[in-house]
Amino acid sequence: MSLDDPALAQLENLILDTFRVHENQVPIYVDVGGNLNRIASGQHQVIFGRRGSGKSCLLIHYKHSVAPGLQTLAIYLNADEIKLLRFPDILIRTLVTLFDGFPDASRRRWLGLRPRTAVQAEIDRLRKLLDEPEHADVTEEASHSRSGELGVEGPTAAGAVRATQAHAAATTTTRRFGQAKIDFLERHLQDFKKLIRESLEGSGYTHATFLIDDLYLIRRSDQPDFIDYLHRLLRGTKCYLKIGTIRHRTTLLRQDGHPIGVELSQDVEGLNLDRTLEDVPAAQSYLSSILDEMAKTVGIGDVVSTYLNPDAALALTIASGGVPRDFLNIFVEALRLAREHEAGGRWITPRDIYKGAARHSYRTKISNLRTEAGPEGSSQLELLFQDLLTFCLHEKGKTAFLISQAEAGAFSYEHELLQQLMDFKLIHAVEADTSAASGREGRFEAYTLDAASFMHPRRRNIEIVEFWKFDDQRRPLGLRESPTYPLSRARAFLRSGAIPELDRIITTDIEAPAAVD
Numbered sequence: 001m002s003l004d005d006p007a008l009a010q011l012e013n014l015i016l017d018t019f020r021v022h023e024n025q026v027p028i029y030v031d032v033g034g035n036l037n038r039i040a041s042g043q044h045q046v047i048f049g050r051r052g053s054g055k056s057c058l059l060i061h062y063k064h065s066v067a068p069g070l071q072t073l074a075i076y077l078n079a080d081e082i083k084l085l086r087f088p089d090i091l092i093r094t095l096v097t098l099f100d101g102f103p104d105a106s107r108r109r110w111l112g113l114r115p116r117t118a119v120q121a122e123i124d125r126l127r128k129l130l131d132e133p134e135h136a137d138v139t140e141e142a143s144h145s146r147s148g149e150l151g152v153e154g155p156t157a158a159g160a161v162r163a164t165q166a167h168a169a170a171t172t173t174t175r176r177f178g179q180a181k182i183d184f185l186e187r188h189l190q191d192f193k194k195l196i197r198e199s200l201e202g203s204g205y206t207h208a209t210f211l212i213d214d215l216y217l218i219r220r221s222d223q224p225d226f227i228d229y230l231h232r233l234l235r236g237t238k239c240y241l242k243i244g245t246i247r248h249r250t251t252l253l254r255q256d257g258h259p260i261g262v263e264l265s266q267d268v269e270g271l272n273l274d275r276t277l278e279d280v281p282a283a284q285s286y287l288s289s290i291l292d293e294m295a296k297t298v299g300i301g302d303v304v305s306t307y308l309n310p311d312a313a314l315a316l317t318i319a320s321g322g323v324p325r326d327f328l329n330i331f332v333e334a335l336r337l338a339r340e341h342e343a344g345g346r347w348i349t350p351r352d353i354y355k356g357a358a359r360h361s362y363r364t365k366i367s368n369l370r371t372e373a374g375p376e377g378s379s380q381l382e383l384l385f386q387d388l389l390t391f392c393l394h395e396k397g398k399t400a401f402l403i404s405q406a407e408a409g410a411f412s413y414e415h416e417l418l419q420q421l422m423d424f425k426l427i428h429a430v431e432a433d434t435s436a437a438s439g440r441e442g443r444f445e446a447y448t449l450d451a452a453s454f455m456h457p458r459r460r461n462i463e464i465v466e467f468w469k470f471d472d473q474r475r476p477l478g479l480r481e482s483p484t485y486p487l488s489r490a491r492a493f494l495r496s497g498a499i500p501e502l503d504r505i506i507t508t509d510i511e512a513p514a515a516v517d
Contacts, residue, residue, distance in 0.1 A: 001306055002346055003339050008307065010298040012335060015328045018294075021056040023076050028297065029054070029061035030290045036066055038271055042207060044231060044240055046215075046264065048247040049273035050423050051368060052325025055244035058273070059211045073200070073208040075101030083217040088181045090218065091229055092130045095185075095192065098210055098239075099123050102199045119199055122192070129184060189233060196237045207238035216249035217372070224254040224261030231262050241268070248419040249372070275322040277428045277448065280468040284317040287327040294328070307335075308348050315350035318468065319357035319451045321428045326357075333360045354455035365450070366502060369424045382500035384417050385426050387493045391485055392449055393462055399454050400465035400482040402436055402444040411487035414494070418447075418487075426450050430467045430479060437480040446479050 021027045029036070039045065039062045049055045059076065067074035077097045082090050099105055104119040116124070200208055210230075218226060227243070234241050252268075253261035264270045275283040288304045295303035304313050316334070320327035331348075333356030338348045370378045392401055408415040421427050431446035448467060455464075467476040 003307065003335060003348070005300075007298050007300050008303075008335065011295050011300060011303065012332050014294060014298060015332050019325070019329065021060055023060055023063075023078065025060065026064045027057045027061050028294055029057050029065075030293045032286050032289060033273070035271060035273065036062060038269075039209075039242060040066060040070060040072070042238070042240055044234070044262075044268045045242050045271055046250075046252065046262075046268050047242065047244045047271045047273060048250075049244070050246060050323055050425055052323045052425075053273040053275075054324050055273060056213050059213055059242065059244055062209075063211060067209065071204070071206045073101065073103075073203060073205040074211060075208065076211045077213065079212060079214045079217045083219075087219075087222040087225055088178060088185060089130055090222065091185065091226055092126055092181065094212075094226075094230070096123055096126050096130070099126070099195070101210075102196075102208075103203050104199050118195055122195060129181060132181070185229065189229075192233055193237060196234070196239050200238050207240065209240050209242050210234065211242045211244075213244045215243050215245035220249070220251050223251045227252060228261045231267060243268075246423050247272075248416065248423045277318065277322055277430050277467070278432065280314070280317060283322040284313060287317055287320065287322070287324060288313060290324050291328060291331060307346070309350075311350050312348050312353055314468065315353040319353050319455070321425050321450060323425060326360075326425065329360055330357045333357070354451060357452040357455065365425050369426070373420070373424075379500055380494060381417055381420055381424070382502045383494055383498060384414070384490055385421055386500060386502050387490065388421075388427065388449070388485065389453065391483070391489075393454060396483040397462045398465055398478075398482055399462060400430060400446060400448045400467060400479060401485040402434070402446050402479075402482050403485060403487065405433075405443045405445060407487040408445065411491055414487045414490040417490075422447070426453075431476060434476075435480060436482075436484065440484060444484065446476075446482065 018025070018027060035047075035058055039047075039058065047055050047058065056078075063074040063076050066072075075098055077094060082093050085093055099119050099122055102119050104117040105123060107117055107120070196208075212230075215223065215227070227241075230241055251261070253259055253263055262268045275286050277283060292301075292303055295301070300306070308316065312334075316327060316330060319330050330353060334348050334352040337356055337359075338345055338352045341352065366382075369381055373381055388401070392398055403415070403418065418427070422429060427447045427449055429445070430448050434444050434446050436442075436444050446467070448465065454462060463478070465478040465482055467479050469477040471477055
């Protein structure tokens with residue numbers, strides 16, 4: 001067997017063709033965690049996962065391959081299509097999509113002789129409302145808590161960084177609503193709910209699911225109002241809400257005199273698709289099974305053990321950060337590099353993996369950060385990541401770092417930015433709760449920089465913390481000895497007014513010629 005095998009070329013094209021999952025595709029989905037069974041249940045759910053973790057693949061596979069066999073009506077909406085609309089127009093557009101998915105919406109009217117169905121009449125009315133200009137605007141003062149798992153929000157003024165104490169200070173945001181449209185939606189909520197029940201009763205379906213993908217693309221300040229209305233609308237019906245999103249780009253609940261939104265484990269069930277580097281063997285097994293399952297469709301029985309040398313599968317897991325899409329795409333880049341390196345060669349090596357990761361992943365992740373976080377949000381995240389690179393690679397010479405759990409509570413805003421860097425896959429969680437060496441008191445969270453930031457070109461004069469190996473006490477090797485990054489330092493740097501220089505740092509750290517071990 002060699003890397004020039006035509007079946008490998010077919011696998012390469014298959015992976016590239018599934019780079020982004022679309023509603024009209026039937027994607028390959030490897031259900032290792034039993035998520036398909038949960039999605040099929042009669043529960044409102046929020047599915048969390050980083051970009052490329054398989055949220056869209058799960059939802060669309062369920063829609064095409066599972067729901068029909070269960071006599072379930074599945075209606076799909078990607079938030080990317082409506083993200084530029086403002087509230088409440090974004091909600092009106094969502095209701096049109098929901099009602100448009102019911103069978104009554106597509107019933108032929110025989111040249112206008114048959115009267116409109118109730119669903120068709122409601123769609124027409126909502127479309128008319130959507131096209132109307134906003135009428136009486138009002139200003140509502142809403143207090144946004146910065147504490148809590150999913151309620152953390154950044155500063156609202158450009159360039160301002162306001163530190164907060166956990167469960168304490170809040171920020172006031174002025175929100176302007178088209179009150180006439182909101183009043184219409186509230187007055188007719190019960191009518192909409194009745195329409196959903198009646199439409200399902202006569203449809204032949206046992207129940208329905210409304211699949212909303214990439215909720216995090218909707219303005220964060222609008223997310224609680226958006227999901228609050230949909231949850232109230234569908235509660236008590238046989239239509240269940242399934243929402244895919246990124247955890248730390250999402251605000252599900254806001255306290256505004258009374259709660260607005262939904263609470264995990266109370267109103268909705270939370271599902272987590274992320275496989276982190278906290279359990280590298282489990283992540284490697286999961287990711288390898290996805291690649292092998294795709295390989296079967298082109299006639300390759302076991303691509304991982306056949307074409308990756310014994311250390312390359314581990315390297316591919318580390319380089320991907322546990323994210324399926326990154327695992328597959330780095331594999332493609334590494335395959336191409338291995339062919340270039342040795343014509344007719346048999347193996348993909350760790351060198352090919354890390355070089356492929358640097359070529360494919362690093363700039364893509366920075367680009368995603370800038371696109372999705374917006375100018376203000378990305379500036380804060382870039383500054384924090386810039387200082388982390390400086391701290392780890394230049395000052396301490398190590399690739400992993402610790403965060404004091406005590407500081408995580410005292411510097412909740414900075415800690416939240418750290419979690420967002422993890423969601424953008426620029427850093428990865430390694431251990432949620434560990435002690436530290438050198439007499440450092442307290443408990444710590446442990447992280448590693450993304451491998452693409454230091455593995456190619458291989459940085460000299462740094463220690464790569466091999467957390468996937470263990471000492472004689474079964475502790476991750478070198479992790480307790482990693483330096484503690486002070487969140488107080490992060491706060492000072494964010495307040496300093498510094499301008500992000502990440503492009504220069506990327507050029508220096510990634511593109512400079514150096515040997516690769």
